[in-house]
Amino acid sequence: MEDVIGRLKSALADRYTIERELGGGGMATVYLAEDLKHHRHVAIKVLKPELAAALGPERFLREIEIAAQLNHPHILPLLDSGEADGFLYYVMPYVEGESLRRRIKHEIQLSIEEALRITRQVASALEYAHRHHVI
Numbered sequence: 001m002e003d004v005i006g007r008l009k010s011a012l013a014d015r016y017t018i019e020r021e022l023g024g025g026g027m028a029t030v031y032l033a034e035d036l037k038h039h040r041h042v043a044i045k046v047l048k049p050e051l052a053a054a055l056g057p058e059r060f061l062r063e064i065e066i067a068a069q070l071n072h073p074h075i076l077p078l079l080d081s082g083e084a085d086g087f088l089y090y091v092m093p094y095v096e097g098e099s100l101r102r103r104i105k106h107e108i109q110l111s112i113e114e115a116l117r118i119t120r121q122v123a124s125a126l127e128y129a130h131r132h133h134v135i
Contacts, residue, residue, distance in 0.1 A: 008046060011085035016044060027051060027060065032094060035079075041094040042079060046087050057088050064090045066134050074125035 008031075009018045016033040023030050028045050035042045047060040067078040067090060081090035100118065104110070110118070 004049060007085055008087055011087055012044070012089070015080075016042070016091075018044070024048075033091075035091070041096075043076075043092045043094045044089050045092065046089045049086060052086070052088060060088050064088075066132070067092075070129065070132060070134070072125055072128045074121045075129065 005018065005021075012018065012033070015036055017036060019032045019034060021029060022032050022043060028047050031044045031046065033042050033044050034040075047057060052060070064078065064081045068081070071077065076092040076095070079091045079093065081088075083089075
């Protein structure tokens, strides 16, 4: 794992400084990084190298292609993407704050107004993504 992070840091060092892992799933890992060109924090989603080797990069490349076409206030835009030293990645804005998952876990109950506001935003983003053949 440390070897992968070290390789990734070296591969992206001319444009991004990887600070820490934010999370991940079965396909990719997301890192917090500093964008050296624009002096801002970003989130970099990196395809797991073992998956790229075993399954090929097609699904991740399709995800990048789709993300680049989306323009909605409740869907993070794609800022950059590429390949560096065998790593496929794409870059999104980093949004500071509490995740919805954490908020729901820690609050006993959301107000009806807040629950409806969140539901409307999520439904709007899902409807938009569906219209663009993402979901």
